[in-house]
Amino acid sequence: MKIDDAAAHLEALGNPTRLKIYRALVRAGDAGMPVGRLQDKLKIAPSTLSHHIKTLMVVGLISQVREAxxxxxxxxxxxxRGLVDFLVAECCTGVAECSGAKTAA
Incomplete structure (x- = not known):
């Protein structure tokens, strides 16, 4: 994943309402959740929900499917998974450098 893509995903999830929407969809699993049920569950106005869903869709964090x-x-x-992998890909790679700097000082 490129850093610009990761930043866009994190920016989208940085809004509390969008994060609530995303978490609800993650909890819903592969079956997903109808927009009406999502609205009822989260108590979000339809126009506001639509705006936030669109933002999450633009960055690819969610998708919508019409069923009837x-x-x-x-x-x-x-x-x-790609975002999480990106965030932890270099975990602790600088530890040796950091501990070596402390020893040298």
Missing amino acids: TTLVCHANYDVM
């Missing part, structure tokens, strides 16, 4: 007359939202687990 119902729009169902799904968390994109591949993107989520």
